[in-house]
Amino acid sequence: MSIRHPIGDDLLLGFAAGTLPAAHDLVVATAVSLDDDARARLGGFETLGGALLEQADAAPVGDDALTAVLGRLDEEEDMAPPRRICGGIFPAPLQDAVGGDLAAVRWRPVGMGARQAVLHRSPRGTARLLSIPAGQAMPDHSHRGTELTLVLTGAFRDGDLRFARGDLQVADASTEHRPTAEPAEDCICLVVTDAPLRFAGLLPRLFQRFLGI
Amino acid sequence: MSARPEPETHVAETEKDDAHWTAQMIAVGAARDRAAFEDLFRHYAPRIKAFLIRTGLAPPVAEDCMQDVMVTLWRKAHLYDPARASVATWVFTIARNRKIDMIRKTRRPEPEDLTWGPEAEPSQADVVAMRQESARLAQAVAELPERQRDLVQRAFFGEATHSEIAAATGLPMGTIKSRIRLAITRLREAMPEGTADRDRDGT
Numbered sequence: 446m447s448i449r450h451p452i453g454d455d456l457l458l459g460f461a462a463g464t465l466p467a468a469h470d471l472v473v474a475t476a477v478s479l480d481d482d483a484r485a486r487l488g489g490f491e492t493l494g495g496a497l498l499e500q501a502d503a504a505p506v507g508d509d510a511l512t513a514v515l516g517r518l519d520e521e522e523d524m525a526p527p528r529r530i531c532g533g534i535f536p537a538p539l540q541d542a543v544g545g546d547l548a549a550v551r552w553r554p555v556g557m558g559a560r561q562a563v564l565h566r567s568p569r570g571t572a573r574l575l576s577i578p579a580g581q582a583m584p585d586h587s588h589r590g591t592e593l594t595l596v597l598t599g600a601f602r603d604g605d606l607r608f609a610r611g612d613l614q615v616a617d618a619s620t621e622h623r624p625t626a627e628p629a630e631d632c633i634c635l636v637v638t639d640a641p642l643r644f645a646g647l648l649p650r651l652f653q654r655f656l657g658i
Numbered sequence: 659m660s661a662r663p664e665p666e667t668h669v670a671e672t673e674k675d676d677a678h679w680t681a682q683m684i685a686v687g688a689a690r691d692r693a694a695f696e697d698l699f700r701h702y703a704p705r706i707k708a709f710l711i712r713t714g715l716a717p718p719v720a721e722d723c724m725q726d727v728m729v730t731l732w733r734k735a736h737l738y739d740p741a742r743a744s745v746a747t748w749v750f751t752i753a754r755n756r757k758i759d760m761i762r763k764t765r766r767p768e769p770e771d772l773t774w775g776p777e778a779e780p781s782q783a784d785v786v787a788m789r790q791e792s793a794r795l796a797q798a799v800a801e802l803p804e805r806q807r808d809l810v811q812r813a814f815f816g817e818a819t820h821s822e823i824a825a826a827t828g829l830p831m832g833t834i835k836s837r838i839r840l841a842i843t844r845l846r847e848a849m850p851e852g853t854a855d856r857d858r859d860g861t
Contacts, residue, residue: 462814463713463754467762474767481846484769485839488742489795489831492838494754495747496796497814503704504711510721511699514728515692531770538767 450612452476452483454490456593461490468570471542472593472613472637478536479611534598539635542572547598547633550574559583570639577601580628590639592616594624599632601625674701676789679745687735698745699728706753712815715757723760727753737773741780742841744792778848784841791837798829 452473459465460473477484531537533546542564543549552560558578565572577583579599593615600609601624608614608624616622626632682698685691706727710720730752738748758766774780799807810829811817 458813461754462816463758464813464816467764467766470758471767474769477769481842482839484772484842485835486831487769488747488838488842489835491751492744492747492792492795492834493799493810493829493831494750494814495744495792496799497811498702498705498709498750498753499746499796500800501705501708501712504708504717504720506703506707506721506724510703510725511696514699514703514725514732515696517725517729518692518695518732537770541765541767 448480448482448611450606450608450614451480452595452613453615454486457483457487458490461487461494466569466639467567468565468572468637469593469639471538471565471572472595472635474538475536475597475635476595476611476613478538539597543574552576557581570637572635572637575634575636577624577626577632577634579626579631582623582625589618591618592620593637595635595637597633597635599630600627601632601634602627676744676746676793680740680785680789683735683738683745683748684740686732687738695732698731702731702746702749703728706749709750709753709815710757713757714816719760723753723757726760727756730756737771739774739780739841741784741788741844742838744789746796747792772842772845772849774845774848780841780844784844788837788841791834795830795834802829 456465456469456473457477460470460477465473473487477487531540531546533540535543535546540546543562550562552562552574555561555575558581560576562574563571564574574597575583575594577599583601593613594608595613596608596610598610600607602608603614603622603624606614607627614622614624624632679698679701682691682694685694686698703724707717707720707724710723711717715723727749731749734752738745743751755766755768799810802810
């Protein structure tokens with residue numbers, strides 16, 4: 446699978462450093478699961494983190510800390526297994542957020558055949574799944590903050606650009622964009638915003654109020 | 659506590675290099691070697707705690723978090739892959755994740771894990787190459803002009819914004835990326851059939 450619009454280094458570095466909001470962590474973890482080159486770039490930034498840790502000044506740690514840790518080594522504790530490749534439509538981190546694969550999503554209509562499912566909402570960012578019917582445009586909208594759209598199934602076009610599974614579109618406040626799903630199948634995306642979307646038309650704006658887009 | 663086995667060799671802290679820590683980590687993972695773990699603790703615990711304090715945790719919270727990180731290190735030692743990351747890098751990611759999980763009280767989303775197939779393991783050449791590239795990057799960080807090194811640190815300690823992070827240039831990120839990319843390709847090839855992503859063509 447070739448990724449034409451890969452996730453950028455700024456997000457990967459933020460993820461490596463652990464400074465991103467939770468909603469953004471979800472889109473990065475999902476994108477990296479679909480793009481081995483991004484995984485390698487992330488690994489590079491994590492190596493940088495390791496170098497900084499290695500070079501950090503040591504803080505005082507007492508022998509009692511070592512004793513306490515040694516005393517815990519034999520404790521039985523539920524250790525969640527590491528996430529493995531799950532082979533589903535959604536990569537593992539997204540399945541964790543949904544509580545299952547595509548079939549487990551609890552969709553709600555947002556008008557014009559589009560559906561959404563909010564996965565995470567906090568003041569710093571919202572993560573939602575968005576399903577755009579085949580051949581249809583996402584409701585016209587702009588936004589105050591940055592919008593990250595990761596394609597999971599299907600593909601959409603925006604102007605001259607095509608975005609398919611694993612591609613990430615970054616739209617900032619000045620972008621009045623209009624993603625249109627390709628006619629072959631519905632396009633399902635993970636969309637992360639750091640400020641509420643604003644839809645251009647009156648009706649969608651009402652939807653926005655009721656549905657918390 | 660009963661008499662603990664002493665480490666076999668007594669090496670001055672300053673003489674211990676990345677190869678030493680890799681060997682100790684593997685000893686913990688493969689043989690549950692407590693002496694090796696104590697050695698790792700004495701080296702990494704103070705650095706983990708300092709890192710956590712620097713990223714904004716109060717010292718008593720950083721102490722608790724550090725202890726959790728060291729316990730996790732013991733429990734997950736068998737998952738450590740020296741072809742993909744230095745010990746310092748692996749410790750860093752565990753500390754970062756533990757801190758975020760503590761603050762959010764929920765588990766942070768992580769990319770899917772890639773693991774070696776049942777019959778496969780990394781080659782020594784790949785392990786050595788990974789260690790060398792990590793050391794080279796660490797050296798490059800140490801040699802950065804102070805202003806630039808400060809920017810890189812600020813990025814990692816949460817004191818900088820995204821756009822400032824982009825200024826963390828001048829580091830040879832390309833070579834380490836290529837090295838990790840190679841390790842990922844080897845992993846993909848070694849993974850059991852049926853675990854690959856449905857759209858992946860194996861390249």
